[in-house]
Amino acid sequence: MRSALTHLACSKCDAPYDADTVQHLCRCGAPLLASYDVEAAARTFTPQNLAAREPSFWRYGELLPLRDERNRVSLYERMTPAFPLTRIGAATGLPSLYMKDEGVLPTGSFKARGAAVGVSRAKELGVKAFAMPTNGNAGGAWSAYAARAGMEAVIFMPQSAPAINRLECVMAGARVSLVDGLISDAGRLASQAIAERQLYDAATLKEPYRVEGKKTMGFEIAEQFDWNVPDVILYPTGGGVGLIGIYKALRELQTLGLIGKRMPRFVAVQAEGCAPIVKAYQERRTESDFWPDARTVAFGITVPKALGDFLVLGALYETNGTAIAVSDDALLSAQRNVAAQEGLLICPEGAATIAAAEQLRAQGWIASHERVLAINTGTGLKYPDVPYPQPALLARRSPTGARASEGEAPRLR
Amino acid sequence: MRSALTHLACSKCDAPYDADTVQHLCRCGAPLLASYDVEAAARTFTPQNLAAREPSFWRYGELLPLRDERNRVSLYERMTPAFPLTRIGAATGLPSLYMKDEGVLPTGSFKARGAAVGVSRAKELGVKAFAMPTNGNAGGAWSAYAARAGMEAVIFMPQSAPAINRLECVMAGARVSLVDGLISDAGRLASQAIAERQLYDAATLKEPYRVEGKKTMGFEIAEQFDWNVPDVILYPTGGGVGLIGIYKALRELQTLGLIGKRMPRFVAVQAEGCAPIVKAYQERRTESDFWPDARTVAFGITVPKALGDFLVLGALYETNGTAIAVSDDALLSAQRNVAAQEGLLICPEGAATIAAAEQLRAQGWIASHERVLAINTGTGLKYPDVPYPQPALLARRSPTGARASEGEAPRLR
Numbered sequence: 001m002r003s004a005l006t007h008l009a010c011s012k013c014d015a016p017y018d019a020d021t022v023q024h025l026c027r028c029g030a031p032l033l034a035s036y037d038v039e040a041a042a043r044t045f046t047p048q049n050l051a052a053r054e055p056s057f058w059r060y061g062e063l064l065p066l067r068d069e070r071n072r073v074s075l076y077e078r079m080t081p082a083f084p085l086t087r088i089g090a091a092t093g094l095p096s097l098y099m100k101d102e103g104v105l106p107t108g109s110f111k112a113r114g115a116a117v118g119v120s121r122a123k124e125l126g127v128k129a130f131a132m133p134t135n136g137n138a139g140g141a142w143s144a145y146a147a148r149a150g151m152e153a154v155i156f157m158p159q160s161a162p163a164i165n166r167l168e169c170v171m172a173g174a175r176v177s178l179v180d181g182l183i184s185d186a187g188r189l190a191s192q193a194i195a196e197r198q199l200y201d202a203a204t205l206k207e208p209y210r211v212e213g214k215k216t217m218g219f220e221i222a223e224q225f226d227w228n229v230p231d232v233i234l235y236p237t238g239g240g241v242g243l244i245g246i247y248k249a250l251r252e253l254q255t256l257g258l259i260g261k262r263m264p265r266f267v268a269v270q271a272e273g274c275a276p277i278v279k280a281y282q283e284r285r286t287e288s289d290f291w292p293d294a295r296t297v298a299f300g301i302t303v304p305k306a307l308g309d310f311l312v313l314g315a316l317y318e319t320n321g322t323a324i325a326v327s328d329d330a331l332l333s334a335q336r337n338v339a340a341q342e343g344l345l346i347c348p349e350g351a352a353t354i355a356a357a358e359q360l361r362a363q364g365w366i367a368s369h370e371r372v373l374a375i376n377t378g379t380g381l382k383y384p385d386v387p388y389p390q391p392a393l394l395a396r397r398s399p400t401g402a403r404a405s406e407g408e409a410p411r412l413r
Numbered sequence: 414m415r416s417a418l419t420h421l422a423c424s425k426c427d428a429p430y431d432a433d434t435v436q437h438l439c440r441c442g443a444p445l446l447a448s449y450d451v452e453a454a455a456r457t458f459t460p461q462n463l464a465a466r467e468p469s470f471w472r473y474g475e476l477l478p479l480r481d482e483r484n485r486v487s488l489y490e491r492m493t494p495a496f497p498l499t500r501i502g503a504a505t506g507l508p509s510l511y512m513k514d515e516g517v518l519p520t521g522s523f524k525a526r527g528a529a530v531g532v533s534r535a536k537e538l539g540v541k542a543f544a545m546p547t548n549g550n551a552g553g554a555w556s557a558y559a560a561r562a563g564m565e566a567v568i569f570m571p572q573s574a575p576a577i578n579r580l581e582c583v584m585a586g587a588r589v590s591l592v593d594g595l596i597s598d599a600g601r602l603a604s605q606a607i608a609e610r611q612l613y614d615a616a617t618l619k620e621p622y623r624v625e626g627k628k629t630m631g632f633e634i635a636e637q638f639d640w641n642v643p644d645v646i647l648y649p650t651g652g653g654v655g656l657i658g659i660y661k662a663l664r665e666l667q668t669l670g671l672i673g674k675r676m677p678r679f680v681a682v683q684a685e686g687c688a689p690i691v692k693a694y695q696e697r698r699t700e701s702d703f704w705p706d707a708r709t710v711a712f713g714i715t716v717p718k719a720l721g722d723f724l725v726l727g728a729l730y731e732t733n734g735t736a737i738a739v740s741d742d743a744l745l746s747a748q749r750n751v752a753a754q755e756g757l758l759i760c761p762e763g764a765a766t767i768a769a770a771e772q773l774r775a776q777g778w779i780a781s782h783e784r785v786l787a788i789n790t791g792t793g794l795k796y797p798d799v800p801y802p803q804p805a806l807l808a809r810r811s812p813t814g815a816r817a818s819e820g821e822a823p824r825l826r
Contacts, residue, residue: 101489106517164794167797178805180807340585382794393590
């Protein structure tokens with residue numbers, strides 16, 4: 001299981017770069033992506049071999065960038081389940097609706113994939129400290145893996161990012177700065193710190209390996225669907241790296257001959273309060289505009305302008321996919337439905353894909369016989385502030401369970 | 414992999430009960446425990462067979478109560494990792510310190526084990542609705558599995574229980590009542606509702622199957638330590654069902670001949686603000702007294718009087734174990750250390766076991782060569798309100814990235 005990594009190539013102009021030194025963006029400003037010797041990988045990257053390996057994304061070593069297993073930084077990842085949403089599917093007219101639940105990864109989100117591979121490869125390349133802007137979950141994941149690696153993490157996070165992510169980063173020993181602004185403002189401040197302190201730039205797509213980690217979602221999907229990929233994949237899209245990663249994975253599997261020519265139709269799901277990809281898609285453009293005054297309860301997809309927007313849009317066009325925006329009300333309602341009917345507390349971003357599936361089914365864009373996979377990017381446990389009905393308060397002792405209390409109940413610190 | 418369940422037996426007076434109808438406490442008031450036909454189980458419950466089965470606690474089917482796999486209610490559980498805490502261990506003088514991380518289970522805590530097996534078996538016995546008091550995590554887990562099973566959950570929870578657990582229960586569609594009081598007050602109100610509405614009593618140890626789910630921790634530990642159990646197991650003890658379960662599992666494995674006569678020394682870890690088991694142990698008693706004015710930041714172990722206290726104390730005496738109380742300061746400090754040094758955000762209850770290991774090593778009760786396993790019962794993501802230093806706030810645009818902000822740094826909610 002040796003990495004078949006050969007070089008890096010620009011995602012726009014195809015210019016090649018050496019993969020075994022630190023690299024960031026191409027001279028043309030576009031992200032670099034990892035290239036592999038597919039023939040070499042094909043010799044051992046087989047369904048039979050894979051099935052016998054450890055049940056985590058590290059099993060895909062030939063198509064991951066890490067050269068030496070001893071540089072692996074791990075928090076005991078697992079393959080995430082892709083399971084039928086039987087009741088929701090029946091109610092929606094989608095009997096083959098599945099959800100891939102990334103909330104069971106370390107730090108509770110799919111960001112663990114990018115962080116595990118990104119931090120491991122950074123360690124392999126000799127990096128001692130990195131900086132990044134984050135809306136929250138990526139910062140939590142990268143801080144945790146940095147702690148595991150003994151590496152310094154310098155994090156810039158909007159003040160309005162979820163409190164739990166701030167806690168994750170600080171507890172993991174990262175140097176955290178809160179920013180009075182959006183992720184784009186945090187990005188500017190991170191770039192400044194990187195330039196001043198010569199830190200490794202770990203911002204989305206500004207180093208080439210985070211997407212390689214996210215890619216493993218695609219490998220898992222192919223394996224879990226027995227190398228016969230679903231018809232539709234719905235992905236909650238902020239920076240879009242997960243979608244780019246899954247798409248890249250499936251293209252690599254096609255080159256290896258492990259899946260056929262048919263690709264799933266990719267759906268980029270955004271919130272109505274921040275839908276730059278949807279707008280660009282509707283206008284049939286190849287890049288998006290900065291979305292002013294972005295806001296949604298699904299904080300993780302509040303990305304007004306993604307560096308990889310052209311890659312996301314490319315994947316939508318090439319797979320006859322689509323892009324759709326859902327309201328906060330619709331996604332919060334979907335979140336409650338999934339919890340009450342399937343027993344699974346998913347995150348608002350993941351819930352947006354369920355709301356989108358319902359709408360696309362109602363519009364006829366998805367047919368009832370199609371196999372539909374929605375990606376839940378994280379656990380709902382990280383969103384304690386979503387609205388929900390408050391239960392009744394009973395007194396301590398009560399013959400009928402209803403006598404009023406004498407004293408104040410103690411508050412949790 | 415057929416269940417070898419034969420009957421239930423009282424944990425105090427040994428009176429036998431039919432396992433295939435709904436049962437709660439013994440006539441004498443003590444909990445019932447499941448008994449198995451060990452010879453029948455031994456034919457297929459072998460290390461070789463087990464290793465080839467699915468990587469979750471369902472692999473231990475012979476020694477679980479579920480008769481028919483079709484009644485299994487699952488949220489895609491996994492075996493939880495037991496991994497070395499290398500840096501913490503080195504700093505503590507315990508080079509063989511391990512942590513079993515239960516935070517990666519569905520709903521983020523070890524309560525998923527008891528809920529999965531308890532709800533599955535209740536479903537098998539025809540139960541449609543249950544009630545229980547909870548300090549939080551058990552309610553979250555039982556509500557989620559109830560939703561998955563299509564069963565009604567009626568939950569009584571102290572008003573002061575963590576907000577995230579309230580959210581979990583309500584989102585999963587449980588009927589939740591908040592109680593102006595402690596878990597013991599919630600228990601009284603639950604008992605009342607159970608009597609009035611003829612609900613299934615799912616309170617700790619009042620049905621016999623939750624402990625069977627918890628037991629699987631012990632099976633996993635034996636497998637993960639290659640059937641050579643650790644020297645010391647530290648367990649954060651509230652109701653103590655996990656400790657009782659691990660102890661029961663290891664006794665069953667001894668009967669099967671899969672582990673030798675040596676048992677780990679069990680350590681019940683409590684918080685100084687609620688330490689009834691520690692007090693009883695120090696007085697060499699077999700039962701505990703109600704602990705008045707119980708309070709600790711480790712809310713999950715705020716149990717003033719546990720129904721199974723005599724079983725916990727029995728396990729401590731029989732294994733030459735001990736009981737120890739740690740301060741909130743010590744456990745919060747251990748939580749920060751584990752996050753910053755190992756990259757793992759554990760819960761305050763789990764962190765108490767690390768503080769306890771440090772103290773027992775310093776006292777010489779644990780020797781440096783011993784293999785020590787600490788149980789982390791849940792993810793720290795469910796505790797957003799633990800204290801931690803707040804980061805600095807940067808302005809949106811700043812020429813040096815270091816301009817002081819005008820306002821106060823925001824406090825964590």
